[in-house]
Amino acid sequence: MALDFTEYFERYEAVVADVDAVFRKFEKDTPELVKCGxxxxxxxxxxxxITLVEAMYVNKMFNEKFSGMERSEILQRADKADRQIHKLKRKVYKASQEGRPASEILMEVSKARVRCPLLGDDDLCALYEHRPITCRLYGVPTSIGGEAHTCNKAGFEGGVKYPTVNMDIVLDKLLGIGKDLQKGIGSRFRELGDMLLPLSMALVTSYDEAYLGVKTDKDKKKTVEVEKEAAPVELKAPGAQPNPESEACASCTESKSACATCDSSKTIVLGGTDED
Structure with a gap:
């Protein structure tokens, strides 16, 4: 049976609605400063x-909208972008290993330019209505970890105080949905909900049971077998004789002291005695 992500996608769409409302407020209150167009x-x-739920949502909308040559062209661009990002991340890792200051590395990363695979030759987004949240807030002041950011083309000036979108709160909401999704589908990957990945990778990934780590019937059978093997085992003490009346004892309603065959000294229970 196919996995159903409706609940998580609806929660994500609610966050998107809140974010869009915030952006519209900026446009209304400071129209001369928001330069997006x-x-x-x-x-x-x-x-x-982007977060796991964003990646899966974009992937779903992409697969529903595109097919044929247009789809192939976008996937080719996604593969190209993914390779560029991989090279950049290797460069960043090398710089960190060399002991270069984090501020210097981050500045270098901020200057990196990788063309989004959804950006067409007409400079328009091919999946604009379903673009990620970062795209929706680009152009207005945001803060990440207490540090302010804004688009270079916007009219917001450095050193001036403006209303700011706290991206940490938005990210926590998205990660929360991802963690609930991980639990809801029974994924064996405990860190699945914390996943962050480039949009290019989100487009080329198949979010099936294998990728998401959903336990198959075979996996569940193994779990049951392991649990059975780990169940408490009653061992007979050396020299003890089999108890022919064990089945009768199990259904007996009398006190054990009344039965001569109930001799606790003849058995050892793993994990301690009955008195423990």
Missing amino acids: KGCSDCCHALFD
Whole structure:
């Protein structure tokens, strides 16, 4: 039976609705500072990761909308972008191993430009209605870990106080959905909900039972067998004789002291005595 992610996608869409409402408020209150418009694709070259529920949602919408040559072209661009990102992350890892300051490395990463595979030749997003949350807030002041960020093309000036979107709160909500999803589908990957990945990888991934670590009937059977093997075992003490009346004793309603065959000294229970 196919996995059903409806509950988690609906919760994600609720977060999206809240985020869109915040962006519209910025547009209404500070229209001269928000410079986003059709054809502006600065955010489509930014380097960022998305959460598990975002990745699965975008993947679903992409698979529903595209087929044929158009789909193949986007997947080719996704593969190209993924290889660029991989090289960049290797470069960052090498720099960290060399002991370069974190601020210097982050500055270098912030300047990296990787074209989003969903950005068409017309500089428009091919999946605009279902774009990730980072894309939806790009262009207004945000804060991550207490540090402010905004689009270079926006009219917001450095050193001036503006209302700011706390991305840590948004991220916590998205990670929370991912963790609930991991538990809900019974994934054996405990850290699945904490996953962050590039949008390019989200497009080329198949979010099936194998990838998500969902236990199959075979896995469940193994778990039951292991549990049976781990169950408490009653061992006979050396020299003890088999008790022919064990079945009768099990259904007996009398006190054990009334039965001569009930001799606790003849058995050893793993984990301690009955008195323990």
